Amino acid sequence: MQIDQTELIWLDEHHEVSLDELIELSGLSQEELHHLVEIGALTPNESIEGHGITKDLRFSSQCIVSIRTLSRLKHDFELEQNALGLMLVFLERIRNLELQLSVFNPTKQ
Amino acid sequence: MKFKDYYEILGVGRTATADEIKKAYRKLAHQYHPDVSKDPAGEEKFKEIGEAYATLKDTEKRAAYDELGRHPSGQEFKPPPNWAGHQGGQEYSFEDVDFADLFASFSKGRQHSQQQRHNMPIPGQDYELATQVSLEDAYQGITVDLSFTVPEYDDQGQLRRVPHTFKARIPKGVTNGQKMLLRGKGGKGFHGGPDGNLYLNISFIPHKLFRVVEHDLFIDLPLTPWEAALGATVKVPTLAGEVNLKVPAGTSSGQKLRISKRGMPKHNQEHGDLYAVTQIVVPTDLTDKDRELLQALAGSSTFNPRAHF
Numbered sequence: 001m002q003i004d005q006t007e008l009i010w011l012d013e014h015h016e017v018s019l020d021e022l023i024e025l026s027g028l029s030q031e032e033l034h035h036l037v038e039i040g041a042l043t044p045n046e047s048i049e050g051h052g053i054t055k056d057l058r059f060s061s062q063c064i065v066s067i068r069t070l071s072r073l074k075h076d077f078e079l080e081q082n083a084l085g086l087m088l089v090f091l092e093r094i095r096n097l098e099l100q101l102s103v104f105n106p107t108k109q
Numbered sequence: 110m111k112f113k114d115y116y117e118i119l120g121v122g123r124t125a126t127a128d129e130i131k132k133a134y135r136k137l138a139h140q141y142h143p144d145v146s147k148d149p150a151g152e153e154k155f156k157e158i159g160e161a162y163a164t165l166k167d168t169e170k171r172a173a174y175d176e177l178g179r180h181p182s183g184q185e186f187k188p189p190p191n192w193a194g195h196q197g198g199q200e201y202s203f204e205d206v207d208f209a210d211l212f213a214s215f216s217k218g219r220q221h222s223q224q225q226r227h228n229m230p231i232p233g234q235d236y237e238l239a240t241q242v243s244l245e246d247a248y249q250g251i252t253v254d255l256s257f258t259v260p261e262y263d264d265q266g267q268l269r270r271v272p273h274t275f276k277a278r279i280p281k282g283v284t285n286g287q288k289m290l291l292r293g294k295g296g297k298g299f300h301g302g303p304d305g306n307l308y309l310n311i312s313f314i315p316h317k318l319f320r321v322v323e324h325d326l327f328i329d330l331p332l333t334p335w336e337a338a339l340g341a342t343v344k345v346p347t348l349a350g351e352v353n354l355k356v357p358a359g360t361s362s363g364q365k366l367r368i369s370k371r372g373m374p375k376h377n378q379e380h381g382d383l384y385a386v387t388q389i390v391v392p393t394d395l396t397d398k399d400r401e402l403l404q405a406l407a408g409s410s411t412f413n414p415r416a417h418f
Contacts, residue, residue, distance in 0.1 A: 008289040009291070010287070011288040011290055012287065014377075025306065061290075072144065073144055076159065077138060
């Protein structure tokens with residue numbers, strides 16, 4: 001058995017990841033992530049200047065949760081790239097609705 | 110290890126075509142996939158369905174699986190000697206090997222020679238763990254023990270399930286449902302492949318007094334009718350000790366009285382607020398004196414809460 005003291009990385013709106021980190025963590029390709037940014041389904045923290053998409057883009061680490069779900073759905077349901085954008089929009093919408101719902105049904109014993 | 114009948118899991122015959130297998134998988138995936146289905150047992154069922162499909166959709170894996178022959182599902186099982194995935198001549202203990210792991214090194218178009226398998230970088234798997242903490246522990250921050258078992262490749266390139274234990278520090282400021290990432294703490298990679306990551310889902314154990322919404326806390330504050338009408342100073346518990354709360358005169362049920370900065374800590378050193386939600390509670394066991402006083406009040410008061418009816 002290995003016992004290790006380990007630091008945690010927050011997945012929330014206060015922390016950021018780079019495009020390279022998002023590629024590594026999400027399981028989606030650079031092309032697929034670029035596609036999501038281009039169609040506006042995934043919004044980087046910094047604005048895109050000029051033409052094209054640079055590697056300097058940073059994203060809220062909170063998006064890792066939805067993007068990983070998207071990657072899992074893409075793999076498990078063998079989805080085409082075109083479906084990914086729509087899927088991500090709906091995943092984010094569900095996440096926001098669940099958050100709003102938790103206001104009316106907070107945790108209590 | 111126990112045998113799994115992948116054809117039975119997908120509900121297809123052993124001579125099913127690739128198309129039939131795909132259709133059967135898609136139907137079951139919609140029914141049981143944990144991101145799609147509300148079935149609480151869906152995740153466990155989908156794991157089996159996914160394993161069955163991953164094996165039967167790949168021609169090499171399917172051939173290796175068919176070579177194992179038919180066995181009752183759930184029966185203790187060991188691959189026969191000289192089976193396609195077996196290193197010739199060597200005896201292995203399959204105690205720590207999951208049935209699905211037998212086919213992990215097969216892939217369409219890839220030769221399954223010993224040497225090739227040894228040289229190929231294999232990335233480690235990502236894992237998700239859920240852990241529950243009390244509100245008190247989340248308020249202070251806490252170090253938790255995380256234990257799980259992950260498959261790792263040994264020196265012979267065989268998968269073994271190895272237990273791991275980590276201590277992870279959950280700092281102040283987490284919210285209910287917070288997700289966190291431990292880089293490189295998932296399954297081990299092999300031959301230069303990167304280690305997987307561990308995703309931690311943190312949830313709060315329901316508290317007997319407080320409800321949590323993001324960083325704010327809510328507590329029901331029962332008041333007597335006279336406290337609500339006349340105003341009062343009442344003691345209210347918080348996670349950092351008791352406070353005195355001034356209840357204004359003329360307070361009705363359902364009002365939220367804000368106790369500033371007595372909620373959960375935020376990651377930027379600030380705190381959310383605690384809201385005491387008033388509930389006027391009427392005594393059910395009146396003494397004669399109580400009854401007399403209330404009847405006098407009923408007779409003299411002109412207050413009509415139903416004036417709008």
